[in-house]
Structures are given as structure tokens and as C-alpha cells.
Amino acid sequence: MYSYKIGISKEEHDSFVKKSQQTNLLQSANWAQVKDDWGNERIGFYQDQTLVASASILIRPLPLGMTMFYIPRGPVMDYQNRELLTFVLDSLKTVAKAKRALFIKFDPFILFEHFQIDAEPVSNPDAQEIIDTLKAYGCEWLGRTSDMAENIQPRFQANIYAQDFSEAGLSKKMRQAIRTAKNKGVSVRFGSHELLADFSDLMKKTEDRKAIHLRGIDYYRKLLETYPKHSYITLATLNLKDRLADLDQQLEQKQNLLSSYDDKVKPGKIDNTKNDIGRLTDEINFLKEQLAKGKQTVPLAGTLTLEFGGTSENIYAGMDEEFRRYQAALYTWFETANHAFERGCQWQNLGGIENDLSGGLFNFKSKFKPEIEEFIGEFNLPVSPLYKLSNYAYTLRKKFRSNH
Known part of the structure; x- marks a missing residue:
């Protein structure tokens, strides 16, 4: 039998996230302290007193007393356990309604595929099934977006x-x-x-x-x-002084070398030494300018x-x-x-x-x-009948901010 608890401790939440296969910084309890212009709730989901899912939720105040729920790289759970998934989403909607949330935005820490550069991608065989399950429940998937600005968190990252x-x-x-x-x-x-x-x-x-x-x-x-x-x-x-002293020494050596050349030295070698002197002189002048500024x-x-x-x-x-x-x-x-x-x-x-x-x-x-690493991306779970209008306004605002 499943149950949930609002306000689980930081220690219990973090311990669960760290032991999972979805460990990530944005679901650490302290991340909500960084984002202190948002509200925060931590919800634990239990099966017979055992914690089986957890979510640190950021809550954005909206006009007219409404809110928006955002779960970055979460909830942390087994997304292939459909019974658990249904319970978690049902419970989140219940809590969201109580907080007057218009919708819940979340982006699970689940890869669509990963690959080395110039190598064939390795697909996650479970990704599409999870996407389809979430969509069947009623979540709107933003899809495999092509622009970084379309998502709150990057959908592609380098690890x-x-x-x-x-x-x-x-x-x-x-x-x-x-x-x-x-x-x-x-x-x-x-x-x-x-x-x-x-x-x-x-x-x-x-x-x-x-x-x-x-x-x-x-x-x-x-x-x-x-x-x-x-x-x-x-x-x-x-x-700067140490580097300048080193360069002065190098320049003196190159100048002495150039003056030692006779007619038998190949022109290419002379040109290389002159280029070295030019390069050293340029950097010396640059450092002197910086030192003159008091650096x-x-x-x-x-x-x-x-x-x-x-x-x-x-x-x-x-x-x-x-x-x-x-x-x-x-x-x-x-x-x-x-x-x-x-x-x-x-x-x-x-x-x-x-x-x-x-x-x-x-x-x-x-x-x-x-x-x-490519993540499956963001989902919106509607909570209020005003969802479509509010999401349209949210999307316009986000697009405006990304362009400025």
C-alpha cells in the first residue's frame, strides 16, 4: 500500500536520492535554499513504510495567488513501475491543487540516449516507453526540443x-x-x-x-x-612580474642567438628566430602595459x-x-x-x-x-482548467526573456 508524506527531512530525501540511479545536484535538498525566491516542499512516497520515491519541488508564485510547481531532474523514482508512477502523479496533483498550482513541470533524470563524439548513439531502451506512459497519464511532453532556450534545464549535457x-x-x-x-x-x-x-x-x-x-x-x-x-x-x-622576467631572459637568449648567426645559417632558421623575437617582444609589451595599470x-x-x-x-x-x-x-x-x-x-x-x-x-x-547525454526532456502535468492559458503566458514570457 502506498502513502505519501509532505515535509520529509533533508536527510531522508538526500539519502534516497544518493542511493538511486538518478542522483543529481538539482534534486539535493539544499538546492531549494539556493533558489530561495521559490517556495519548496519535499514529498516522500512510501510503500509499507519504505521510501520508494521522492521529490524536492520548487514552487513559483504567480499572479492572483496561483502557483507553478517545478521538479528539476525529478521526481526520483522507478518510472517503469506504473502503479507507483500513477500514485506519485495523483499525489502530486492533490498537493498542487492545495497550493493553487496551475500545472506541474518536471524533467526526469532519464536519458534518451548517450554517445561519444563521432560515435553511434546508445539508446535507452526504456526511454520511449516511459514517455508514452507519462503521456497516457495526461502529461504533455515538450518533445526532443531543438533549442536550449526551450527547456529550463539543458536537455543535452557533457559529462x-x-x-x-x-x-x-x-x-x-x-x-x-x-x-x-x-x-x-x-x-x-x-x-x-x-x-x-x-x-x-x-x-x-x-x-x-x-x-x-x-x-x-x-x-x-x-x-x-x-x-x-x-x-x-x-x-x-x-x-606578471615573474612572467616578464622569464620573457626578458628568453628574449636576450634569442637576440644573442640571432647575432651569432653567420652567412652559413639557413634563411629559414634566421626567420624562425626573428619570429620568436617578435612573439616575445609582443608579449613583453603586453605585460608591461598591464603592469602599468597597477596589476x-x-x-x-x-x-x-x-x-x-x-x-x-x-x-x-x-x-x-x-x-x-x-x-x-x-x-x-x-x-x-x-x-x-x-x-x-x-x-x-x-x-x-x-x-x-x-x-x-x-x-x-x-x-x-x-x-x-540527451535527457528525455520536460513534461507538464495540468492541474487547473486554466492550465492552457497559463502555459501559453509562461511560454511567451520565457521566450521573451531568452531573447533579451
Whole structure:
């Protein structure tokens, strides 16, 4: 016999999610604290006193006292158990009606298919059956959407797994980029609040460069404080004076080499040395300009990572485009992954990518040879007769915001 309980403890909910095959950060109880502009309920579903399904629900206030329920990457449950599925959805509708919800939006942590780049997709044999079952119950499926903006959470993500990840497994070009960062004096630190100001500055530069609206330092602080033992910032920095001293030494060596050449030296070798001198001179001038602005040690790139139940996710990442030549962003993401796996995480979510596997997000993240994972997507479960009108208004508002 099934029953449900509203307001189960964080500990009971999180323990269930961590033991499931659908472990994910967005269904951790603390995620609702991050999204504190929404309301929250945790509901546990039991079979003979045993917890068999759970959902952390975000509740969005709407005009006229109405609400919207949203269950990111949940509920966590066995979707092939039709009796349980029916009970969970029936119960959610009952609770939603009591909260004056117009509809329930949810996107289960279930893959449609997954694949390595340039390899044949591996389909989830249960995905279509689950979709059909949810549709038969009355849920509206948004389908295999083609635009990232059509869903609240990305329907495609790039994941790397500890068991498969190594520097040796990366492309020659990627390994060279990592060596370039190291050779140019880029150093990487892991920390928390002491790195917040530099990280926030990088995010502001990223925001300005991409002409998008991101979060501010208070939000990043909230993430660290909400997951105090399971969060960290990775920050790549460059000591300008140290790098300049190294370059001055290299330049002197190249100039001495050029002056030592006689008529027997091949023109190609002379040209290569002159090119090296030009490259070194250009970087020296760049660093002198930065030092003249009062800069000493500068942040180049950073990520903010959260962990939950053996999983790790890059929530935010930023870089200073002016220092792009140092390959700090790639190096930072690489070291972030290594750090996550050293801390015992099984996989790291690099975040969402474009659904058509093109564009900047995909091009950058594909360099890490991730597993591309496609989720089955979002469903809407109508609760109120006003659902169609409210969903139409919601869709228009979301489209407007994505275009601005």
C-alpha cells in the first residue's frame, strides 16, 4: 500500500536520492535554499513504510495567488513501475491543487540516449516507453526540443567520468594547450570565499563579453555557503612580474642567438628566430602595459563547482578574454576535473551544450572528450482548467526573456 508524506527531512530525501540511479545536484535538498525566491516542499512516497520515491519541488508564485510547481531532474523514482508512477502523479496533483498550482513541470533524470563524439548513439531502451506512459497519464511532453532556450534545464549535457578521464586520453592539440598554460607560468588554486572577489570579476568580464546577464558575487557566495564542504572555486592566475622576467631572459637568449648567426645559417632558421623575437617582444609589451595599470597577479579563468552524492557540476565559469593567449580556461577546466576525481567524485557534469551539437559551448566542452547525454526532456502535468492559458503566458514570457 502506498502513502505519501509532505515535509520529509533533508536527510531522508538526500539519502534516497544518493542511493538511486538518478542522483543529481538539482534534486539535493539544499538546492531549494539556493533558489530561495521559490517556495519548496519535499514529498516522500512510501510503500509499507519504505521510501520508494521522492521529490524536492520548487514552487513559483504567480499572479492572483496561483502557483507553478517545478521538479528539476525529478521526481526520483522507478518510472517503469506504473502503479507507483500513477500514485506519485495523483499525489502530486492533490498537493498542487492545495497550493493553487496551475500545472506541474518536471524533467526526469532519464536519458534518451548517450554517445561519444563521432560515435553511434546508445539508446535507452526504456526511454520511449516511459514517455508514452507519462503521456497516457495526461502529461504533455515538450518533445526532443531543438533549442536550449526551450527547456529550463539543458536537455543535452557533457559529462566526463573518472574511470575514463586522463590527460593522455585528450587530443594532441588539447595536451599542447595545457602545456602552453603551464609553460607560460599559469598557476591554479582551489579555494572558497577567499577567491570569491576574483571569481566574480571574471564572471563580470564574461557577462560583458557575451552580452548576457549572469549572477553577482552574493549569489556565488550563497552557493559556497549552501554546500560548505562540497563546493570550491578553481582559479587560474598569472604573476606578471615573474612572467616578464622569464620573457626578458628568453628574449636576450634569442637576440644573442640571432647575432651569432653567420652567412652559413639557413634563411629559414634566421626567420624562425626573428619570429620568436617578435612573439616575445609582443608579449613583453603586453605585460608591461598591464603592469602599468597597477596589476601584479591577475586572475585569468575560474570555475565554481558543486558536489552531491559522488557527482560534481561546474555551475559557473568565467575568463578574461584579454589574456586568452595563456590558454587558462582549458587548463582551469582540466584541473577542476582532476580535483573533482581526486575528491572521490565519479563524474563531472561540464554543463549544458547546444542541442544541435554546434556553437561555443559544444566546441569548448567537446575538447575534453565527454560523454554527450540527451535527457528525455520536460513534461507538464495540468492541474487547473486554466492550465492552457497559463502555459501559453509562461511560454511567451520565457521566450521573451531568452531573447533579451
